Amino acid sequence: PLVGQCCHQCTPDSQVSRKKLGQNSSLGFHNLLSVNETHTRYRGWLVRRVCCALFVSGCKVYASPVRNRLERVCQSNRYPRGKRIRRRGLEIRFVGWVMLKMFASMFDSIQINLNHLPALHRASQEVNGSLLVYVYVRQSIVDCALLPLVLFCHNLRVPYTLCPFQINSYFLRSILQKVGVVLLPPSALTEQDAEMNSLYSSVMTSLVRELLHEDQAISVGVSAESGLGSQWLARIRHLIKEGSVPDVSLVPVGISYDCVPKTSIQVGLSSVLQWLWSFVWRRPGGSVRIHLAQPFSLKEMCESGRCRVDEWLPLQDLLLPVILNNSVFGRRRMSWLLPSSHYASELKEGPPPERDLSIAITLHLIFSATSCMAVMSTSLVSSLFLYRHRKGVSASLLCHDVAWLTEEVLFRNRDVGFGGSLADVVHYSLSLLAPHLVIAAAPSGLVFYPFIVPRPSLAATLHLALQAQIVTHTFILEVVGACAVSAMLCEVAGSGVSDMEFDVVLCESELTERALQLCHLLPPGFMPPCQSPQSFALDAVDSLVRCGILIMEEVARDVPICDFWKKEGVLTWTTSDDPYHSDSDCEEQDLRSYKISQPSQCPEMLFFLCSMLAGPLRTLCWTTTGLDLLHSSLPGMCVVCLRDSFVWKLGETFRIYWQKENIIFMFSLVYNQLKIRIFVFLLP
Numbered sequence: 001p002l003v004g005q006c007c008h009q010c011t012p013d014s015q016v017s018r019k020k021l022g023q024n025s026s027l028g029f030h031n032l033l034s035v036n037e038t039h040t041r042y043r044g045w046l047v048r049r050v051c052c053a054l055f056v057s058g059c060k061v062y063a064s065p066v067r068n069r070l071e072r073v074c075q076s077n078r079y080p081r082g083k084r085i086r087r088r089g090l091e092i093r094f095v096g097w098v099m100l101k102m103f104a105s106m107f108d109s110i111q112i113n114l115n116h117l118p119a120l121h122r123a124s125q126e127v128n129g130s131l132l133v134y135v136y137v138r139q140s141i142v143d144c145a146l147l148p149l150v151l152f153c154h155n156l157r158v159p160y161t162l163c164p165f166q167i168n169s170y171f172l173r174s175i176l177q178k179v180g181v182v183l184l185p186p187s188a189l190t191e192q193d194a195e196m197n198s199l200y201s202s203v204m205t206s207l208v209r210e211l212l213h214e215d216q217a218i219s220v221g222v223s224a225e226s227g228l229g230s231q232w233l234a235r236i237r238h239l240i241k242e243g244s245v246p247d248v249s250l251v252p253v254g255i256s257y258d259c260v261p262k263t264s265i266q267v268g269l270s271s272v273l274q275w276l277w278s279f280v281w282r283r284p285g286g287s288v289r290i291h292l293a294q295p296f297s298l299k300e301m302c303e304s305g306r307c308r309v310d311e312w313l314p315l316q317d318l319l320l321p322v323i324l325n326n327s328v329f330g331r332r333r334m335s336w337l338l339p340s341s342h343y344a345s346e347l348k349e350g351p352p353p354e355r356d357l358s359i360a361i362t363l364h365l366i367f368s369a370t371s372c373m374a375v376m377s378t379s380l381v382s383s384l385f386l387y388r389h390r391k392g393v394s395a396s397l398l399c400h401d402v403a404w405l406t407e408e409v410l411f412r413n414r415d416v417g418f419g420g421s422l423a424d425v426v427h428y429s430l431s432l433l434a435p436h437l438v439i440a441a442a443p444s445g446l447v448f449y450p451f452i453v454p455r456p457s458l459a460a461t462l463h464l465a466l467q468a469q470i471v472t473h474t475f476i477l478e479v480v481g482a483c484a485v486s487a488m489l490c491e492v493a494g495s496g497v498s499d500m501e502f503d504v505v506l507c508e509s510e511l512t513e514r515a516l517q518l519c520h521l522l523p524p525g526f527m528p529p530c531q532s533p534q535s536f537a538l539d540a541v542d543s544l545v546r547c548g549i550l551i552m553e554e555v556a557r558d559v560p561i562c563d564f565w566k567k568e569g570v571l572t573w574t575t576s577d578d579p580y581h582s583d584s585d586c587e588e589q590d591l592r593s594y595k596i597s598q599p600s601q602c603p604e605m606l607f608f609l610c611s612m613l614a615g616p617l618r619t620l621c622w623t624t625t626g627l628d629l630l631h632s633s634l635p636g637m638c639v640v641c642l643r644d645s646f647v648w649k650l651g652e653t654f655r656i657y658w659q660k661e662n663i664i665f666m667f668s669l670v671y672n673q674l675k676i677r678i679f680v681f682l683l684p
Helices: 012-021 045-050 053-059 069-076 089-106 117-125 140-155 170-180 191-195 198-213 230-242 269-277 298-304 316-323 338-346 353-370 377-386 396-412 422-432 460-476 476-494 506-519 533-546 602-611 616-630
Strands: 027-031 111-112 130-138 160-162 218-222 250-257 287-292 437-444 447-454 504-507 548-557 593-596 638-640 646-648 657-658 665-666
Touching: 012 298, 027 316, 045 111, 053 089, 069 218, 089 170, 089 506, 111 140, 117 130, 130 353, 130 638, 140 160, 140 218, 140 250, 191 198, 191 602, 198 218, 198 230, 218 353, 230 298, 250 269, 250 298, 250 353, 250 533, 316 396, 353 460, 377 396, 377 422, 377 447, 377 460, 396 422, 396 447, 396 460, 447 460, 460 476, 476 506, 476 533, 476 602, 504 506, 506 533, 506 548, 506 593, 533 548, 602 616
Parallel strands: 111 287, 130 218, 130 250, 160 218
Antiparallel strands: 027 111, 250 287, 437 447, 504 593, 548 593, 638 665, 646 657
16 A cells, blocks of 8 residues: 555645655555665676675765754854764765674565655656654664665665664774764763753754754654653744744654664663674565655745644643543643753743644654554564463464454555465464464374463563554554443443443443543554544544444434534534534534444454553553552653542553542553553553
8 A cells, every 4th residue: 555645734845845756656665775786887706696785886865965964063053172063975885785794684675665766766866855763663773774774775864863772882883974963972871961951952052053054954753652862853843933944854763673673772882793693594585665745845834834732731621621520621641752951951942832743743643654664474473462362362363363354454545564375474474473472283183283472471461562552553443442432331331231242322422521531642653643532532433334344324413503513511523624524503413323233243342442542551450559569759741639439430451549548640651660560552
């Protein structure tokens, strides 16, 4: 499927312009590691042996037209001497050749989607073309090397890469700086420590300004868990707002691994050599698939007004009215994605909406980059082991479920990063996940069939959960809707009804209300900021109808429904994102209700979807329940005391109970201070 399209709500002009310039057919994929003599201008047996070096020597290197960058940065800020960043064509080609050889020993293949490369070529060749800023979601230090190598091998401008890892070796630092890698200062252990230095922040802002003035490209990695990297996007937006830069084109990049390479935060020469030496004695394993999405205008996104931040509220302001049987309109504010200390001191932006708009852009880029990631075979198998076959499964049934899940992923317009026969795909995935699985032979008559069980260890569970996150992102609408259905079924079962056998009529308003409550707890990247939570909750309910879990029933209503519904004094909503929505007071609608379908696979599909959020919700329940056992308060903690007990249902097996006289309701969870691993949730 064609992935990586521009958002039609935030950037309609960019989408229309790219469609006029783009192609109608798919250009396919290119294996970056498959270099032969056809990629060079020469032929012969000697060329076949040195084709990689000849290919790298023929790649285009864009020289910087400006020579006095250091002086211009020094004029605007005090700059430490001796930290010059130079780019030389010979060094870039040498490093490119080394990385091709290194990745050939690490991966089986690196597949590049060629669909949007022509648009990037046109932007690079124009005299006053677009300034390109590539944005990807951080997974490993390999991300920083993969993206520049891909662009270099396709004759695109190699971007200045903002590396968030500390490089201890002086030799590596000098080489990386010469090829355009912006490193942390040696005195800072982490990226957070560097951002606390006001001199570093001001110098980096000036450096970004000068790079964009030179028409240089920039590569930025953003962490969805901690929000690190969002400060670079805030700097670029601030430069556009003050008029230093007219506009930039943002390019979301989706990088998918069969197995994410493990790297440490601090990198030295000895650790790099040991890491490379480990690949000498083993065969390359796993593949990588990279999607470069359509470029879109950052200025257009800021001026479109679709990412509304005036309705953003703290999480406790959204959840407390639900507990008190009230309704509130708004969206969860994720202020931790952009530290306020950095934003106030460096960008000097006073109003909170300006900071929230920068956070909204970061959220949209995380969502866009994650949406164009391919679903790898190891992700499918990991999700089946975690959410469907926790107690083990036979190889034949696993092949059947992989085929079914692949069709469901493709039906949702997501790319899959594998091909070949079904047996080969499953065998390949099991070989990569073998350290986290237990494979045995189950006798059946005279034949022994393989039986696979996930290894009962915390490391295995965390690894499978990390691989399966992209599957949860693909089915997030169905997952939220299934949890809402599960919550209502649990409520019906708790009311004393027995032997219901799923023959229950569910009201759309109740389903939407429960789906909305869960939307406020979703981690970044699962919901675009340009879509309201109300609209997302309605889409979640509709998705269950499309996949056959719910059957819609029309129930006539005597009272016309306008812009809201009244129920027990509580105002709820209809979606306002529909462009064909009518404000007429005379328009009548029908109250829709749903019943659960009765196919044999419906309950199993419902439980499979609910299990995708069972782990994070259980962790959230345990953490929130145990916070009142702490004797000391945490910085920035929000405490809301309630006298009445309540039950907040989020699903069948993950309901949150508080039955105490004084209830401590805390949602300011600080990851580094609590020293606990929350799977995907990091709440402000």
